[in-house]
Amino acid sequence: MDFSNIPCQKHKGQDCCLFCKACNYLVCATCVSTKHNGHKMGEIKEFYEMKMNNVRKQQIEVKINGRRLKEDDFTLEKIYKSTSENYDTAKKDILAQKTALTIAVAKYADKLLSDLNQDRQSIKKTYDEGKKNIQKFKLNLNKQSTELDNISSTTEAATFFKEIENLTSDKADFTSIKLPDYIVTQFTSGEIMQSNFGSLQKKKKISKCEIILEISKEFQTELSDINCVAVDTNNSLCYDHVNNNIKIRKFGNIPERCFI
Numbered sequence: 001m002d003f004s005n006i007p008c009q010k011h012k013g014q015d016c017c018l019f020c021k022a023c024n025y026l027v028c029a030t031c032v033s034t035k036h037n038g039h040k041m042g043e044i045k046e047f048y049e050m051k052m053n054n055v056r057k058q059q060i061e062v063k064i065n066g067r068r069l070k071e072d073d074f075t076l077e078k079i080y081k082s083t084s085e086n087y088d089t090a091k092k093d094i095l096a097q098k099t100a101l102t103i104a105v106a107k108y109a110d111k112l113l114s115d116l117n118q119d120r121q122s123i124k125k126t127y128d129e130g131k132k133n134i135q136k137f138k139l140n141l142n143k144q145s146t147e148l149d150n151i152s153s154t155t156e157a158a159t160f161f162k163e164i165e166n167l168t169s170d171k172a173d174f175t176s177i178k179l180p181d182y183i184v185t186q187f188t189s190g191e192i193m194q195s196n197f198g199s200l201q202k203k204k205k206i207s208k209c210e211i212i213l214e215i216s217k218e219f220q221t222e223l224s225d226i227n228c229v230a231v232d233t234n235n236s237l238c239y240d241h242v243n244n245n246i247k248i249r250k251f252g253n254i255p256e257r258c259f260i
């Protein structure tokens with residue numbers, strides 16, 4: 001690079017010949033003898049190299065940041081896709097559980113109603129039998145009562161003894177009346193618990209090792225087949241079967257525990 005014809009910013013018609021280390025500035029002969037008199041000077045080339053090194057450093061930084069941004073974009077997309085899939089699955093599962101539990105609840109309620117009806121029928125049967133027996137005993141009692149009244153009102157001894165003979169022998173036996181157990185059936189409603197249905201739980205997922213490959217350099221090879229490619233932490237050699245060449249692919253950000 002030619003550093004001989006850089007015009008001085010301060011003095012027209014003069015070219016810069018040095019750079020002032022104290023002011024970090026390009027200077028001409030007039031500058032050196034006036035404003036920058038006594039300052040430490042250096043070669044323009046030295047100044048250029050210094051500035052150029054900074055440019056290279058910044059270039060590397062920009063590249064690294066670009067790659068990081070690409071990885072972040074990739075991760076963001078991946079997280080969104082994964083969470084969307086999980087959302088769909090969770091929604092499907094909730095609706096399926098809703099249907100399953102609705103069916104199960106209806107089935108269980110039907111079973112309880114059936115049990116209750118059976119209970120009711122059994123009580124009704126005992127009631128009907130009891131009623132029938134009571135009616136029967138009542139009739140017998142009435143008959144006995146009438147007969148006894150007749151006997152007690154008889155004034156003739158012959159009739160008295162005759163009627164005593166014919167007195168109904170079928171006496172009412174009250175102990176034979178079967179009374180139902182005094183048990184009532186009540187429904188106690190249960191509490192609906194979250195555990196009966198399930199709940200939403202948040203789980204932190206650990207990102208799997210992801211490698212972004214981008215082509216850095218390509219090489220042609222005469223080899224018909226390659227079984228193994230060498231890999232180091234910065235580059236991987238990949239064999240392209242279609243074009244019969246080897247490509248060096250640069251990894252993105254390689255996680256420390258990632259092995260290939």
Ligand SMILES: [Zn+2]
Binds near residue numbers: 008010011014028032
């Ligand atoms: Zn000058």
Ligand SMILES: [Zn+2]
Binds near residue numbers: 022023024036039
């Ligand atoms: Zn100076």
